Amino acid sequence: MAKRHKSEVIAISAEKYRERYYLYRVYEKDGNFTLIEVNNPLRFDEKAIDVQYEINPFRSEKSEKWSIIEYMESTN
Numbered sequence: 001m002a003k004r005h006k007s008e009v010i011a012i013s014a015e016k017y018r019e020r021y022y023l024y025r026v027y028e029k030d031g032n033f034t035l036i037e038v039n040n041p042l043r044f045d046e047k048a049i050d051v052q053y054e055i056n057p058f059r060s061e062k063s064e065k066w067s068i069i070e071y072m073e074s075t076n
Helices: 006-016
Strands: 022-029 032-039
Touching: none
Parallel strands: none
Antiparallel strands: 022 032
16 A cells, blocks of 8 residues: 555545544734634635645755754843
8 A cells, every 4th residue: 555645644634524624823922822723624715725835854955953942041
């Protein structure tokens, strides 16, 4: 059996379970959170479609890896 691409599995799941399938995003601005939800994403508006490309930086030889450390200045 051929291995399915992740996006194919999501599309098949969205079709099979359309009444229970949701896409959502959570945004934070100034400590306030907003959740935007789309139920049954296969029933979309044409104006909501944007072509997007997924680039996996872990598969690129041109990627750079950075280590990030959180620093909090003392208020004392």
